[in-house]
Amino acid sequence: xxxxxxxxxxxxxxxxxxxxxxxxxxxxxxxxxxxxxxxxxxxxxxxxxxxxxxxxxxxxxxxxxxxxxxxxxxxxxxxxxxxxxxxxxxxxxxxxxxxxxxxxxxxxxxxxxxxxxxxxxxxxxxxxxxxxxxxxxxxxxxxxxxxxxxxxxxxxxxxxxxxxxxxxxxxxxxxxxxxxxxxxxxxx
Amino acid sequence: xxxxxxxxxxxxxxxxxxxxxxxxxxxxxxxxxxxxxxxxxxxxxxxxxxxxxxxxxxxxxxxxxxxxxxxxxxxxxxxxxxxxxxxxxxxxxxxxxxxxxxxxxxxxxxxxxxxxxxxxxxxxxxxxxxxxxxxxxxxxxxxxxxxxxxxxxxxxxxxxxxxxxxxxxxxxxxxxxxxxxxxxxxxx
DNA sequence: ACGAGTCCATTCGGATTTGAACAGCCGGCC
DNA sequence: GGCCGGCTGTTCAAATCCGAATGGACTCGT
Numbered sequence: 206x207x208x209x210x211x212x213x214x215x216x217x218x219x220x221x222x223x224x225x226x227x228x229x230x231x232x233x234x235x236x237x238x239x240x241x242x243x244x245x246x247x248x249x250x251x252x253x254x255x256x257x258x259x260x261x262x263x264x265x266x267x268x269x270x271x272x273x274x275x276x277x278x279x280x281x282x283x284x285x286x287x288x289x290x291x292x293x294x295x296x297x298x299x300x301x302x303x304x305x306x307x308x309x310x311x312x313x314x315x316x317x318x319x320x321x322x323x324x325x326x327x328x329x330x331x332x333x334x335x336x337x338x339x340x341x342x343x344x345x346x347x348x349x350x351x352x353x354x355x356x357x358x359x360x361x362x363x364x365x366x367x368x369x370x371x372x373x374x375x376x377x378x379x380x381x382x383x384x385x386x387x388x389x390x391x392x393x
Numbered sequence: 394x395x396x397x398x399x400x401x402x403x404x405x406x407x408x409x410x411x412x413x414x415x416x417x418x419x420x421x422x423x424x425x426x427x428x429x430x431x432x433x434x435x436x437x438x439x440x441x442x443x444x445x446x447x448x449x450x451x452x453x454x455x456x457x458x459x460x461x462x463x464x465x466x467x468x469x470x471x472x473x474x475x476x477x478x479x480x481x482x483x484x485x486x487x488x489x490x491x492x493x494x495x496x497x498x499x500x501x502x503x504x505x506x507x508x509x510x511x512x513x514x515x516x517x518x519x520x521x522x523x524x525x526x527x528x529x530x531x532x533x534x535x536x537x538x539x540x541x542x543x544x545x546x547x548x549x550x551x552x553x554x555x556x557x558x559x560x561x562x563x564x565x566x567x568x569x570x571x572x573x574x575x576x577x578x579x580x581x
Numbered sequence: 582a583c584g585a586g587t588c589c590a591t592t593c594g595g596a597t598t599t600g601a602a603c604a605g606c607c608g609g610c611c
Numbered sequence: 612g613g614c615c616g617g618c619t620g621t622t623c624a625a626a627t628c629c630g631a632a633t634g635g636a637c638t639c640g641t
Contacts, residue, residue, distance in 0.1 A: 239539055243547045246555045249562035254442055255488040256569040292590060300443040305628055307591055312627090329589045329636045351427055357572075359431045361564060367434045369557040374437035376549060381444040384545075480620060493598055495621055500597090517606045517619045588637070598627065607618070 257357060264353040269346035274299070274309055275318065276350060279335065279343040282319065288335035291324060295333060318342055445545060452541040457534035462487070462497055463506065464538060467523065467531040470507065476523035479512060483521060506530055 239247065262273050271279070281298055282288050290298075296306040310333050313319045318339035324330035362370070427435065450461050459467070469486055470476050478486075484494040498521050501507045506527035512518035550558070 239543060239547060242552070242555050242559065243550075246550075246559040246562070247542055247547065249559055249566055252486075252488065253562040253566040253569065256566060256573075259488060260569060260572070293588090296590095298440075300440065300447060302629060303590065304592080304630075308627070311591095324589095327589075327637075329634095331590070354435055355427060357569065358565065359427060359435065361568065362431075362434075362561065364430070366557060366561050367430050369554060370561065371430065371434040371437055373550065373554050373558065374434070374441040377546065378437055378441040378444060380549065381441065381448060381545065384448070385444075481618090484620095490599065491620065492600075492622080496597070512619095515607075515619080519620070583641090584639100586637105586639085589635090590633105591635105592633070593631090594629105596627105596629075599625085601623090601625105603620100603622070605619090605621105607616105609615090609617105611612105611614085 260357055261350070261353050264357075265346065265350055268349045269342070270316075271342060271346050274301075275313060276343070276346055278309065278313060278333070279318065279339055279346075282333060282335040283340060283343055288340075289322070289332045291330055291332050293330070313339070448545055449538070449541050452545075453534065453538055456537045457530070458504075459530060459534050462489075463501060464531070464534055466497065466501060466521070467506065467527055467534075470521060470523040471528060471531055476528075477510070477520045479518055479520050481518070501527070 265271055296303055314321055320334045320336055322332055322334050324332050453459055453461055484491055502509055508522045508524055510520055510522050512520050
């Protein structure tokens with residue numbers, strides 16, 4: 206199973222304390238920065254998350270014509286009042302750069318999943334509107350995608366773990382949003 | 394096809410909590426798939442992780458010439474025996490596609506951070522080797538990057554939370570690796 | 582009213598990423 | 612030996628993404 210990984214780590218350790226020190230110094234250890242537990246946690250989090258995201262992307266592509274980004278856009282629009290959202294709002298929730306969002310919406314528009322409309326209250330702005338085709342695509346993709354999320358992640362978590370993750374990541378999200386807002390408005 | 398019917402049905406679908414039902418049906422809830430707690434957990438995890446990754450990327454760019462991918466490559470090479478790794482091994486650990494890794498190593502090679510050498514035991518393969526400049530770059534970037542990880546994430550977690558995250562994500566990583574191996578070798 | 586400063590979204594050029602082919606090499610099997 | 616299927620890494624074109632620059636539109640103070 207994962208024995209090759211373990212063996213590799215073992216042999217790396219065996220080759221002498223120097224590589225262990227190297228490991229401690231330049232990548233993960235650095236006792237003043239991150240203790241051993243936190244470093245292991247960080248590494249597991251990064252690798253697993255990366256793997257999970259690519260897996261979900263693959264699953265989604267396998268049984269729909271949507272990317273994860275497409276799906277996410279459709280979800281946010283479907284929840285919004287009037288099934289429409291301003292570009293900025295959408296970009297902020299998706300954690301997309303403005304230009305990326307423009308591109309994303311343009312491609313979805315070409316496929317008929319969303320429409321672009323001028324914002325009535327601010328002539329600079331525009332808003333993305335969910336189309337019937339977009340809603341249909343979301344409806345068809347949702348069960349498969351949710352099943353993916355369950356089988357790859359959620360089914361394996363007990364209620365305690367879910368509570369812990371929720372607490373940690375909601376706190377993290379709040380802090381990161383606050384940091385971003387603060388750096389955007391340094392006058393405060 | 395009459396797509397407006399769908400929308401009409403949707404908006405008529407309120408018996409007390411229309412937008413809540415909408416939310417439940419098409420994006421996240423779907424009680425048979427994910428209960429409310431798990432959906433909130435999933436959403437917080439996705440958004441916060443995205444935000445965290447972009448934040449770390451920005452920080453890294455701000456005080457070094459490295460990308461997160463660059464940094465990760467350097468870390469893995471610095472830990473490997475002989476400061477060298479086969480392309481496939483590196484790609485697997487980074488969760489990179491083969492072509493992405495080729496490009497990544499090529500750019501790092503142009504900047505002198507790594508070298509590419511022919512693999513002695515398999516003439517098809519090649520391996521990436523850490524250079525002195527690469528090690529130096531890692532040494533300079535590491536403190537800043539680790540500080541980023543601490544301030545944005547780890548300082549906010551108590552030991553219980555760290556333990557929980559570690560347990561969850563190590564388990565997840567094992568499962569996803571196993572899934573991938575299984576789908577690559579369906580004969581077993 | 583009017584101008585400076587700012588905000589919103591897009592555009593543009595260049596960098597990165599992907600997926601499908603590809604060339605070369607391995608291992609086993611006749 | 613010599614061929615065949617599979618592995619390893621690269622290449623290529625197309626799709627995606629980013630950051631800086633842009634154009635038009637708000638908001639304020641005067």
